[in-house]
Amino acid sequence: MGWVEALDGRVIALDTAPFIYYLEEHDVYLPLLDPLFASVTDGTVRVITSTVTLLEVLVAPRRRGDDDLVDRYRQMLLDTRGVEVHPVSEAVAETAAQLRAEHTVRTPDAIQLATAVCGHASHFLTNDRRLPSLSNVEVLLVDDLLLAE
Known part of the structure; x- marks a missing residue:
């Protein structure tokens, strides 16, 4: 059984990097992420992320004036069935503060992890090795999944 099949029926939180790898068709990571996003499209897996992801993915295309890529990111995050962008609610803020108090983690990362916990x-799929392990959410690193294939 592949890593995506093991996630069937679950809610998976995604950090910013997997969206970038997928939408910008990263040569190394796209073959790993294609099955995940196919599972989202067919409703087998549900993805959540924070509004921090929307902020982060739009910066580079806006700097380059790439309105097409901005639109594609907005469509994927805001209009794709099976992808939910969660706002920074009071519960997310409280959880992020607790994560920052317990771990050395930056505010955007704490918000992303708190979104996973509260959602x-x-x-939580990321490629950031600096993020802490959590007792209630398993952190998956894209690079580790790639090595396991």
Whole structure:
């Protein structure tokens, strides 16, 4: 059973990097992420992320004046069935503050992890090795999944 099939029926939180790798068709990571986004499209897996992701993915295309890529990111995050962008609610802010108090983690990363916790995600997909392990959300690193393939 592949890593994506093991996530069937679950809520998975995604950090910013997997969206960038997928939408910008990163040569190394796209083959790994294609099955995940296919599972989202067919409703097998549900993805959540924070509004921080929207902020982060739009910066580079806006700097370059790439309105097409801005539109594609907005469509993927805001209009794709199976992808939910969660705002920074009071519960997310409180959880992020607790994560920052317990771990050396930057505010955007704490918000992303808190979104996973508050959104009842079973896993958090990232490529940031600096993020802490959590007892209630399994952190998956894209690079580690790639090595395991």
